[in-house]
Amino acid sequence: MLSSASVAGRKEGEGPLRRYFDRIEQDAYFGESSWEKAESAMLRETLCLACRKADTAPESLDFILAGDLLDQCAGSAFAMRGLGAPFIGLYGACSTMAEALGLAAVLIDVGAGQKVAAATSSHFCSAERQFRFPLEYGSLRSPVSQWTVTGSGALLLALDGPPPYITRVTFGRIVDRGVTDTSNMGAAMAPAAADTLLRHFAASGHGADYYDAVLTGDLGRTGSGILAELLGFEGVSLAGRHFDCGGLIYDAGRQKVNSGGSGCGCSASVLAGYVMELMRSGQWKRVLFAATGALMSPTTSRQGESIPGICHAVSFEAEAA
Amino acid sequence: MLSSASVAGRKEGEGPLRRYFDRIEQDAYFGESSWEKAESAMLRETLCLACRKADTAPESLDFILAGDLLDQCAGSAFAMRGLGAPFIGLYGACSTMAEALGLAAVLIDVGAGQKVAAATSSHFCSAERQFRFPLEYGSLRSPVSQWTVTGSGALLLALDGPPPYITRVTFGRIVDRGVTDTSNMGAAMAPAAADTLLRHFAASGHGADYYDAVLTGDLGRTGSGILAELLGFEGVSLAGRHFDCGGLIYDAGRQKVNSGGSGCGCSASVLAGYVMELMRSGQWKRVLFAATGALMSPTTSRQGESIPGICHAVSFEAEAA
Numbered sequence A, B: 001m002l003s004s005a006s007v008a009g010r011k012e013g014e015g016p017l018r019r020y021f022d023r024i025e026q027d028a029y030f031g032e033s034s035w036e037k038a039e040s041a042m043l044r045e046t047l048c049l050a051c052r053k054a055d056t057a058p059e060s061l062d063f064i065l066a067g068d069l070l071d072q073c074a075g076s077a078f079a080m081r082g083l084g085a086p087f088i089g090l091y092g093a094c095s096t097m098a099e100a101l102g103l104a105a106v107l108i109d110v111g112a113g114q115k116v117a118a119a120t121s122s123h124f125c126s127a128e129r130q131f132r133f134p135l136e137y138g139s140l141r142s143p144v145s146q147w148t149v150t151g152s153g154a155l156l157l158a159l160d161g162p163p164p165y166i167t168r169v170t171f172g173r174i175v176d177r178g179v180t181d182t183s184n185m186g187a188a189m190a191p192a193a194a195d196t197l198l199r200h201f202a203a204s205g206h207g208a209d210y211y212d213a214v215l216t217g218d219l220g221r222t223g224s225g226i227l228a229e230l231l232g233f234e235g236v237s238l239a240g241r242h243f244d245c246g247g248l249i250y251d252a253g254r255q256k257v258n259s260g261g262s263g264c265g266c267s268a269s270v271l272a273g274y275v276m277e278l279m280r281s282g283q284w285k286r287v288l289f290a291a292t293g294a295l296m297s298p299t300t301s302r303q304g305e306s307i308p309g310i311c312h313a314v315s316f317e318a319e320a321a
Helices: A035-053 A071-080 A093-109 A124-131 A185-204 A220-233 A264-280 A298-302 B035-053 B071-080 B093-109 B124-131 B185-204 B220-233 B264-280 B298-302
Strands: A003-008 A063-068 A087-089 A115-122 A151-158 A165-170 A213-217 A242-244 A286-294 A309-317 B003-008 B063-067 B087-089 B115-122 B151-158 B165-170 B213-217 B242-244 B286-294 B309-317
Touching: A003 A035, A003 A264, A035 A063, A035 A071, A035 A115, A035 A124, A035 A151, A063 A071, A063 A093, A063 A264, A071 A087, A071 A115, A071 B071, A071 B298, A087 B093, A093 A115, A093 A151, A093 A165, A093 A213, A093 A264, A093 A286, A093 A309, A093 B087, A093 B093, A115 A124, A115 A264, A151 A264, A165 A185, A185 A220, A185 A286, A185 A309, A213 A220, A213 A264, A220 A242, A264 A286, A298 B071, B003 B035, B003 B264, B035 B063, B035 B071, B035 B115, B035 B124, B035 B151, B063 B071, B063 B093, B071 B087, B071 B115, B093 B115, B093 B151, B093 B165, B093 B213, B093 B264, B093 B286, B093 B309, B115 B124, B115 B264, B151 B264, B165 B185, B185 B220, B185 B286, B185 B309, B213 B220, B213 B264, B220 B242, B264 B286
Parallel strands: A063 A087, A063 A115, A213 A242, A213 A286, B063 B087, B063 B115, B213 B242, B213 B286
Antiparallel strands: A003 A151, A115 A151, A165 A309, A286 A309, B003 B151, B115 B151, B165 B309, B286 B309
């Protein structure tokens, strides 16, 4: 990995990870005229910041892989417009960062690119009005609900970059156990997380204890409990090494986020900031990053459909495999 | 390529390519209770049909790459739910088929998978009410507008499959020349098509005359004219070998589609049906498939933004490179 960068909003900047973000923006509009434009501006800035750290111009990137939660993934398309690098648009909901990193690693591995960026974002205000209610309603929130993070993360990968390295990628299957409560994303996504983690452990020959940390993003407290239970049925324990990005980013006691954080930008900003810092400092040497996504849309939920979940996993190691 | 399959709606089944679709469905609902569910059912059927032709169970696919136009790409997520194969969700608007094929080829080339599917869909009714107006309004349509195809296409790729082979992939850059007329997608996307075609020709060392056919999808008549003009400025002519999937799929004189067809399913169903048949029969030996997408959303257009275009190109050849 050449470099990483993260940008976060005010609420995230008041949380326990505040010193790991490259920038904390107090203005929810990021100087723009709408929340959607704000999200694009934030994501663009994050990518450009990662490029500057690696002394690389955005137009010299071989590929940018990105996606977000907005309809037609407009957040990332408008963020990357004009940067001049080939763009590969993804939709994996909150699993997007792992999906982008997995494909970026594949593109480098096959020799298609030397420098490839993976990036994603979410914005509380743009997500809230698109998926839930206009913010002006001041709706009450379910205790199992998660708070969409205003934040973004970008990683720049290169064939000859310094550690940590991406050593293995497991793309997930869609798992739908019939959860229809759109405020309970953790429950909808936990079965997919369990499926992908078990497949990753089986395919790699390494169990959970191989890793210093197994990060999910973002199951929240509710989903994390369900994941532990589901893995327990298979005799797998993540005890002591499981961290959920949605749990790390806020102070649950103080910040009124109910079950924790969510949104593509949650796991992306936690990975690009906190996790990469702990890996660079040597505190963590092997990390499994398993980002989870809920693949419903407001339309499918209104039509009575349950919520399909997905989880993609990427392992980072200080030493090449 | 192991196999291909295409399914189309009634209007497409009355067009000039009717004998190349595997199935033409007269019911716009495909037996479902909503147009969105219909689109998923159609896409799922198309993928399963491609699998059957290759005597392959969907769950034995190493990856399915898919996307569509619906918010949160719900069309493809719900189509692939329960199929049991790892799923990589994409958003490239109408360029999705080329994006999916490009990544599928990369995943096979790097050795990550033996059998990989690329699939996408669009549905006139679900697209119309999401992007434009409720169908019940019976809105008048601009003469430069395109008609969203109800159709889907799937290709199954394998390392050791029979010809045609994917020989080269060029992922496109986002190009935005400031077009804001959302009924004129062809004009918005043509500059991206020109950019990607020129980059593809330069990188491959082969000019347009190397190919029996250069297919864009979908610029319509308006966009195709602009593409010819833009390429002409660079001294490149596609004369005699340019076909636009949006032009091929309907009989423009008889079917009242204004500038032609559009939608992810347009280029995908034309490729999976007509183009693959002409390649299998030996009529075409080298085909460049350049699918174009418009990356705006209804929200960005309402906020006054112009329309970013993108084009990904994939070359198919009867002989391996």
